[in-house]
Amino acid sequence: MSTSPAKFRLQVPAPGNLVVDRMVSEFLNLQPSQIDALDQQCYVDHAQGEFRPVLSPPSRKASICFFGRDPGKDEVKAGLPFIGETGQTVRKTLAEVIEPSKPYTPELGLSIGESFFWMNTVPFKPEGNKPWRIAVRRAFQPVLKDVLVSQWEGSHVITLGSQAFHWFGLNQPALSRQRLATFWAKTDKYASSIEVQLKEGKGERTYTLHPLPHPSSANATWKGRFSTLLKARLLDLDRQCLSAKT
Numbered sequence: 001m002s003t004s005p006a007k008f009r010l011q012v013p014a015p016g017n018l019v020v021d022r023m024v025s026e027f028l029n030l031q032p033s034q035i036d037a038l039d040q041q042c043y044v045d046h047a048q049g050e051f052r053p054v055l056s057p058p059s060r061k062a063s064i065c066f067f068g069r070d071p072g073k074d075e076v077k078a079g080l081p082f083i084g085e086t087g088q089t090v091r092k093t094l095a096e097v098i099e100p101s102k103p104y105t106p107e108l109g110l111s112i113g114e115s116f117f118w119m120n121t122v123p124f125k126p127e128g129n130k131p132w133r134i135a136v137r138r139a140f141q142p143v144l145k146d147v148l149v150s151q152w153e154g155s156h157v158i159t160l161g162s163q164a165f166h167w168f169g170l171n172q173p174a175l176s177r178q179r180l181a182t183f184w185a186k187t188d189k190y191a192s193s194i195e196v197q198l199k200e201g202k203g204e205r206t207y208t209l210h211p212l213p214h215p216s217s218a219n220a221t222w223k224g225r226f227s228t229l230l231k232a233r234l235l236d237l238d239r240q241c242l243s244a245k246t
Contacts, residue, residue: 053123161214
């Protein structure tokens with residue numbers, strides 16, 4: 001592992017977890033200006049100064065992966081993805097579909113979330129909740145792709161926002177990136193899907209992307225419609241899964 005930059009003042013986890021070790025090392029090998037974009041104060045305030053990636057518990061048999069941009073304060077505090085404002089919006093909608101008779105609580109959201117796989121383009125919180133630069137997302141894609149392949153056997157990915165969707169074009173040939181860009185320009189993209197191939201060892205693995213807008217409160221255009229769009233996605237995916245079993 002490289003030496004921590006002078007401005008980096010967080011506690012690095014002791015070696016032992018290969019995935020965590022690789023992610024911490026990847027981050028500390030970034031350019032100083034990129035490292036400076038980390039919200040170090042958030043880790044001091046909410047994680048006892050420990051620098052640890054926010055990762056989903058393994059859920060190999062989950063039928064769907066939710067793929068977002070990056071974790072926030074609540075995720076850093078709990079060490080779990082998708083439990084802040086955006087995550088609660090997603091989990092509450094899942095609860096309305098899966099457990100419609102039960103009143104929603106964050107505990108119910110966590111329980112229901114165990115049946116899904118969760119990922120972000122970068123597993124660390126940026127300062128000011130600004131998106132990480134594309135160079136940072138590109139640097140982390142190989143290790144996150146390995147996590148996706150090794151800890152999840154599914155193929156259906158619901159992406160939240162443009163950065164999450166275009167993550168699947170990083171480190172890909174120009175033709176693949178253009179194909180994603182053309183799809184993203186469609187007016188009906190939130191009701192359409194597209195297959196992508198990511199290299200896995202010597203072969204490839206196919207994922208089907210089902211994009212949705214990011215449900216952040218800052219995204220006033222789509223936040224009010226997000227729950228309806230997600231429910232439509234879930235209904236369509238349920239039909240696909242039932243069809244595949246018959």
